[in-house]
Amino acid sequence: MIRLVLIVLLASSTATAQHNSHDHSASGQNMAVPKEPGQGAFASIAEIVALLRADPDTNWSRVDIAGLRQHLIDMDDLIMHAEASVEQVPNGVMFRVGLTGPGGEAVRRMVPAHAPALAIETGWSSVAEIGRNEVTWTVTSSDEVDVIRALGFFGLMAVGGHHQAHHLGMAAGKMVH
Known part of the structure; x- marks a missing residue:
């Protein structure tokens, strides 16, 4: 029993000494420093803040x-909570994406903004229409139907x-999409 207590005390004392000998700057140490500053939204904001500074x-x-934080929340809500039904149309797909529930407002803000950016970057037809209860988004291409x-x-x-330039522009107050 005494031996177990001594081992626990020694381990605790060693861990405390190691913790106390490190500072957050990691200067003068040969230790690798993690690049990821934590949770994804936090990491995005940290990266943008560093670039702005x-x-x-x-x-x-x-x-x-x-505003950037709200957009990152929207991104999370869209990915985690949006409900999209899909219908095949000639040369592509049509999505019906609900505007209710936790992802609804994110869908309303993000899909119509992303549709023209997708068209510009890919050359595909990308048209989003906001209805009363859903966004209808149709994406088509004559040669990349399988990809879509x-x-x-x-x-x-x-x-x-x-996306990255969009986040930086949004945080800097220069652009929305």
């Missing part, structure tokens, strides 16, 4: 981190290299 031309009176159908609603929402 490094840019001497940042107009701090226009910075809107709260395979990606489905959530894959198509993720297509494009514009």
Whole structure:
């Protein structure tokens, strides 16, 4: 019993000493520092804040981190809670995405904004219409029908290299989409 107590005390004392010897800067240490600062939305905001702080031309009176946070919440709500039904149409698909429930407002804000960005980046036809209870989004292409159908609603929402620039612009108060 005494031996067990000594082992626990020694382990606790060693862990405390190691913890106390580290600072958050990790300067002068040969230890690798993690690159991911935590949960995804937090990591996105941390990256944007670092970019804004490094840019001497940042107009701090226009910075809107709260707006970026709301958009990241919308992204999560859309991916986790939106309900999309799919119907095959000639050369593509048509989605009906409900505007009720936790994902409804995210759908209302994001799908109509993303549809033209998808068309620009891919050359596909991408048309979203907001109805009373749903957004109808039709995506078609004469030569990439299989890709469109395979990606489905959530894959198509993720297509494009514009997301990062969109987040930076949103946080800097320069653009919405």
